[in-house]
Amino acid sequence: MTDTAASGPSSFADFGLHPDILKAVVATGYTIPTPIQAQAIPVVTSGRDVMGAAQTGTGKTAAFTLPILHRLMPLANNSASPARHPVRALILTPTRELADQVADNVKRYSQFTPLRAAVVFGGVDIGPQKEEVRRGCEVLIATPGRLLDHVEQKTINLGQVGMLVLDEADRMLDMGFLPDLERIIRLLPQQRQTLLFSATFSNEIRKLARSYLTQPVEIEVAARNATADTVSQIAYKLSGDAKRAAVVHLVKSRGLKQVIVFSNTKIGTARLARQLERDGVRAESIHGDKTQADRMKALEAFKAGELEVLVATDVAARGLDVAGVPCVINYDLPYNAEDYVHRIGRTGRAGATGEAIALFAPEEERFLLDVEKLIKREIPRGQLDLPASLLASSRGERERPVRSHGARGERGERGERHRYELPAKPVDDFFFRPYVPATGAEPARTEAPPVPPRTSAKRPLAVLLGGGKKD
DNA sequence: AAAAAAC
Structure with a gap:
């Protein structure tokens, strides 16, 4: 110091x-x-x-x-x-x-x-x-x-x-x-x-x-990992389904302009922006899979005040300087607590006041606790009363449940929603082949080992061949 | 676990 x-x-x-x-x-x-x-x-x-x-x-x-x-x-x-x-x-x-x-x-x-x-x-x-x-x-x-x-x-x-x-x-x-x-x-x-x-x-x-x-x-200049005093923070516990309704409600009921909403994934970011547009919220998304031209266009529209909401991945978490962002909403809590600090640093800049709102599903609460530990302060929990009309449309449009694979027991009692569930991407047919126990009687298969899902394509060859170290 | 960055 x-x-x-x-x-x-x-x-x-x-x-x-x-x-x-x-x-x-x-x-x-x-x-x-x-x-x-x-x-x-x-x-x-x-x-x-x-x-x-x-x-x-x-x-x-x-x-x-x-x-x-x-x-x-x-x-x-x-x-x-x-x-x-x-x-x-x-x-x-x-x-x-x-x-x-x-x-x-x-x-x-x-x-x-x-x-x-x-x-x-x-x-x-x-x-x-x-x-x-x-x-x-x-x-x-x-x-x-x-x-x-x-x-x-x-x-x-x-x-x-x-x-x-x-x-x-x-x-x-x-x-x-x-x-x-x-x-x-x-x-x-x-x-x-x-x-x-x-x-x-x-x-x-x-x-x-x-x-x-x-x-x-x-x-x-500031205590490390501390959040600006000029940013007020609050957290609302909501089911995953209600989050979108909450964003619409917060923006519309308070007439907010230039809100940045952070989501953890590129797909989630794009989808949320589309849904918000359907709900009458002027929204665009910005993430790393977009062309640079689209990224710039979204940012320019946001800076120009043409958008109520910019839905962003952490591409926008650091350094972005948009004058006068009054409010940042964490639609997902970040996996790394430090990212929370960077995200909410988009508001309350240069001495202006700002507001940081976290929407968290019950299973995300542990991430919130991580954040509180890092910033060494409690984030007050609030109660959000959402209009029934918003909640209803939130359910009706849902094509598949969010986080339905969560390990939480109570999911079972809402089983009816599983009928909407379709995998987002075609699953490799490897997963549908019958299980064959590896007994000695089994004829030797010289088939190539199953190729793991496509995300592994970029892994080093050694990992694909099973020789890589896993930690 | 996810995101970002050169073609």
């Missing part, structure tokens, strides 16, 4: 930032730096490495973007030659949306300078990115995979990068980006400033920091 928090500058003008950058800050309407900005800006400006733990929505992006631009100003020139604009600062993010958003910020803060910024990420045509990069950029924002693609195609050279930012580093590790990160870092000069931001300081993160940071200044 550092104890410099209280004594930070009380105005952006106190940082000594280059006037052209300060001008953009003023134009954006910022006056008082947030705690992370107050702490990080002087340290980054001084050239030191930083290991920062900050709640999302605390102004983290500006906290590293502003001093980076400031430090690049002596290198800025108005030349039209791409050769005069090599990449000097590289910002890596785990998701495409976050990269895009950080790029928007960098472009805004550099609008009055000759500095140029570009962004590259996957899922979209690489051609325009090549063109943008070819024109030259001092600041490059990227997701790791597409960046390596560019490097291999020699459209991007990282040999002049003097500043590296790893944003949402814990998420990048979770997503298996470590090998990509290592490859990218090997392409950078040894002599550089490195900033690592992470929601948590896990052992893996500390190890990463030991490998790539030099005597970093540790900055931590």
Whole structure:
């Protein structure tokens, strides 16, 4: 812990930032730096490495973007030659949306300078990115995979990068980006400033920091894993069936706009959005199986206030910054308690008040208890009175029971609903072959071993052959 | 267990 928090500058003008950058800050309407900005800006400006733990929505992006631009100003020139604009600062993010958003910020803060910024990420045509990069950029924002693609195609050279930012580093590790990160870092000069931001300081993160940071200044603004005080939290216990009705009721009865509803699965996300639309709620879904164009379209519509609800997987749990999201609903409780913190961090941002509502089925209560343990506070349980009309339609439309395979005994007494049940996907006919006991008398079968359900197709061969380790 | 990310 550092104890410099209280004594930070009380105005952006106190940082000594280059006037052209300060001008953009003023134009954006910022006056008082947030705690992370107050702490990080002087340290980054001084050239030191930083290991920062900050709640999302605390102004983290500006906290590293502003001093980076400031430090690049002596290198800025108005030349039209791409050769005069090599990449000097590289910002890596785990998701495409976050990269895009950080790029928007960098472009805004550099609008009055000759500095140029570009962004590259996957899922979209690489051609325009090549063109943008070819024109030259001092600041490059990227997701790791597409960046390596560019490097291999020699459209991007990282040999002049003097500043590296790893944003949402814990998420990048979770997503298996470590090998990509290592490859990218090997392409950078040894002599550089490195900033690592992470929601948590896990052992893996500390190890990463030991490998790539030099005597970093540790900055931590909020107690780790704490939730913002400005977010009120409540949890409603509901059967799985009633959840959808609850979302409709909450949105309609209170006239909510711009609600993010989190679901655990891509399929569940898409299905819920469709059902909400049928119930007269303007809703779109965003998840990783959608094309990048659709993801952007949904996000834009949401930002523009055209949607009442954005139904999202955890693709949207971290980093997304939509001004003024008043309410986040956890339609499913996340398997990892930490994801709860990230999800509800979408509301109550930058000091605004927000509300986080959790809808949990009885069998999900243990996840709620995990969350309470992590955030070290109790989430009050509420009672939600749903109109009968909503509940009825919720039942009628149900094509198959949700979680009917749950191990709970009381499911039996509602057996009538099982008649609606149809498997979502065709089941491999292996499961329907008669069971043959493996007696000695049995003729030797030379049949290939059954292929497990298709999800295993991506597993290493060794696992398929039974040689893989299972832990 | 699920999600994300290069083609």
